[in-house]
Amino acid sequence: MPCSSSHRRVGWGGGARSPKAGHTHIPAPSLQGEDFILCKLSASHTQLPSVTDCWNSCPCSSLFPRKGPRREDLPEVLSAPLPGLGVEHRGAANLCLGVFTQGAVCHPSGWLLFGGLEAPGPWGHPGWPLSLSLAFPRHNDLPWQLLTRFNNQLQVEAANLTSLTHTHTNIPKLKAGFVGGQFWSAYTPCDTQNKDAVKRTLEQIDVIHRMCQMYPETFVCVTNSTGIRQAFQEGKIASLVGVEGGHSIDSSLGVLRTLYHLGMRYMTLTHSCNTPWADNWLVDTGEDKGESQGLSPFGQRVVKEMNRLGVIIDLAHVSVSTMKDALSLSKAPVLFSHSSAYSLCQHRCNVPDDVLQLVNQTGSLVMVNFYNDYVSCKKEATLSQVADHLDHIKKVAGAGAVGFGGDFDGVSRLPLGLEDVSKYPDLVAELLRRQWTEAEVRGVLANNLLRVFEAVERVSDHTQTPEEEPISLDKLQDSCRTNYGYSEAPSFHHQPRVLLASLTTVLLGLCLL
Known part of the structure; x- marks a missing residue:
């Protein structure tokens, strides 16, 4: 038409001017x-x-x-x-x-x-299937704010999400920004690794579920693309769980599967620390020593199990070697939930151009981070500079490879013009000013993300045999853990010292014959 x-x-009483x-x-x-x-x-x-x-x-x-x-x-x-x-x-x-x-x-x-x-x-x-209230950003750390400010007590008066202050996110701001869907980050810091990371992660997933229960008129927790569409039709914010940091599974495939059953639909392989099976971005700065040179054999099994389950592999915060290993191994597209372009800001959390080319080849996705340190590599940044990152990724990886990552409530410095979640329309206005096409705008808002999510769902196959072989015991810090199972049924394939000792015993016995 x-x-x-x-x-x-149709206007005001036959076209009359509005009251104001x-x-x-x-x-x-x-x-x-x-x-x-x-x-x-x-x-x-x-x-x-x-x-x-x-x-x-x-x-x-x-x-x-x-x-x-x-x-x-x-x-x-x-x-x-x-x-x-x-x-x-x-x-x-x-x-x-x-x-x-x-x-x-x-x-x-x-x-x-x-x-x-x-x-x-x-x-x-x-x-x-793009019934968006303008935007479906990939990464939001409001649950972390609820933990650090209120110890996850949502019924405290100050924690009311309709009037919550001092955060980048609350319900009025989400509505003002026309946010129609959100991956909420279940984040626990690296200092919980080998301690209470699993407990902390479960508590953060729990608070996301309770957000949906406490504000059912605004949020609905969903776990698949069909649920996202249904939430759009109901006019609610589709809410999904993302786990930020592979240390949250404590090197356990069983914990990975359990988090999936609790609603986790993406997992960042590392945060700012190595796991026993994957290297983080600080390896590329020299601040951390590479332990796995990307993904270890167990890390490869984690990726395969995520593919089988239908969990999106998130490469934000990982080393370049880990990026390349995961991109080459995964059968489904991966994403960077909150990363920007390294060519425009040389921060090692950002994505270099050679990796962006792999993103293009694999149909993967980079969701641009709004953190000033990733945008301008300075304390100050602008909305226009965020659009520059979107432009660059579009140029190198294609318009289908870019989206909004945000990182609201997870960072301390945000660009002028993108101070909170209500500002998404202004970023879209900037892209339109830069002559982004209608299809490209649709993609950056949510179509690209939905495409990746649906591809991950197609690759998943719960009829396949789950990955079962555990990480070798010598890769774990065991001062605070038991070794049930390992002592009774050691995995010789991944415990060379046990295998060598066994062979020595056999050879010694043969010599005595």
């Missing part, structure tokens, strides 16, 4: 669907196709200042969904981005945001 005045416009400029309520018939649409204004700046008189009611017209009304003056998300928009209309420079909401609001960057849409046209066919 072209952007033309021949289609009915910038506040828009648009009644319209209810529609089914889960799509969002990008539509450019007509050359007259006076109408959106089948929707409303933009000039009279919303700063979508170039006649309004670019900044539009103050953010705090904007209306709440309204209840009436809008008719679908079908075909883009080349004309004005300002853009209208339809997203999955329960109505329409005017964003201060000059966009009109539409809800509950399903439409054919340039955004794709009806039923496209």
